[in-house]
Amino acid sequence: MANINIKTCACKGIRYCLLCGNITNDMVQDRNVAQTIEIHNYCPDCHKAWPALDLMQHPSHQGDGFEFEGIFLWTDFITEVEEQQLCQQIDQTPFVDSQSGRRKQDFGPKVNFKKRKLKCDDFSGLPNYSKALYVKMTTNSLLHDFIPVELCNLEYMPERGSAIDPHFDDFWLWGERLVTLNLLSDSYLCMTCDEHPNMEVHIPMPRRSLLVVHGPARYKWKHSIHRKDISGRRLAMTFRELSDEFRGQGTQSEMGQKLINIAFTFKGIAVG
Numbered sequence: 280m281a282n283i284n285i286k287t288c289a290c291k292g293i294r295y296c297l298l299c300g301n302i303t304n305d306m307v308q309d310r311n312v313a314q315t316i317e318i319h320n321y322c323p324d325c326h327k328a329w330p331a332l333d334l335m336q337h338p339s340h341q342g343d344g345f346e347f348e349g350i351f352l353w354t355d356f357i358t359e360v361e362e363q364q365l366c367q368q369i370d371q372t373p374f375v376d377s378q379s380g381r382r383k384q385d386f387g388p389k390v391n392f393k394k395r396k397l398k399c400d401d402f403s404g405l406p407n408y409s410k411a412l413y414v415k416m417t418t419n420s421l422l423h424d425f426i427p428v429e430l431c432n433l434e435y436m437p438e439r440g441s442a443i444d445p446h447f448d449d450f451w452l453w454g455e456r457l458v459t460l461n462l463l464s465d466s467y468l469c470m471t472c473d474e475h476p477n478m479e480v481h482i483p484m485p486r487r488s489l490l491v492v493h494g495p496a497r498y499k500w501k502h503s504i505h506r507k508d509i510s511g512r513r514l515a516m517t518f519r520e521l522s523d524e525f526r527g528q529g530t531q532s533e534m535g536q537k538l539i540n541i542a543f544t545f546k547g548i549a550v551g
């Protein structure tokens with residue numbers, strides 16, 4: 280009988296998940312096995328990264344810590360009841376398959392990053408349930424002028440081996456601050472940087488916390504999530520703002536304003 284290979288996921292190129300699992304890539308992802316990686320844990324109380332052997336009991340850290348700039352963690356951003364209501368609302372929209380065992384819902388313009396092209400015909404705004412979150416986050420001084428024009432909800436599941444490879448979020452369209460609300464299970468954002476090839480800095484992302492990645496953490500360090508750090512279903516709501524090119528006197532500020540006007544109707548339905 281012919282061997283019919285029916286693909287049940289959305290992975291392309293070097294991406295993979297447990298459904299299409301590819302052993303060679305497993306070795307790439309789990310590079311700690313082949314290479315000695317110095318793991319540091321980020322402490323949100325002193326904004327320093329500490330060697331992993333440290334017990335992470337602030338302020339009694341051990342070893343040589345170093346300043347890790349560009350992380351703001353707002354723990355208990357929402358209550359357990361709010362989390363439950365929010366997830367119910369998110370789950371009313373179907374998720375679509377994405378890379379590396381993730382699924383997603385996107386509220387934002389359709390973007391071709393390679394060709395630097397944008398289409399906003401299908402964008403109907405940020406979803407209604409995100410309005411209260413936006414209002415609350417802007418009460419913090421770091422986010423007082425944050426104007427999100429995209430929300431991407433990602434779903435991670437241990438059964439699918441969900442993960443995200445090290446990457447920078449696009450610099451052409453997206454601005455400095457990446458704001459993520461973490462839901463349903465705790466995880467870690469792993470930071471890596473070409474200047475320190477054998478180092479990982481793990482940023483805690485407790486359930487119901489809001490994480491802001493900005494400054495050097497956004498521009499100098501790539502971020503990823505290891506599949507081993509997905510212990511249960513995880514939803515991540517990432518809000519993105521526009522880059523300077525799409526604001527103020529930027530060459531694409533007209534398009535930027537159009538996106539803001541659509542986003543702020545808060546009447547959005549997912550575009551994919």
Ligand SMILES: O=C(O)CCC(=O)C(=O)O
Nearest residue numbers: 433443448459502515517
């Ligand atoms: O799931 C997360 O917290 C991060 C997602 C991410 O890095 C991205 O969508 O670009």
Ligand SMILES: [Fe+2]
Nearest residue numbers: 446447448502
């Ligand atoms: Fe990202």
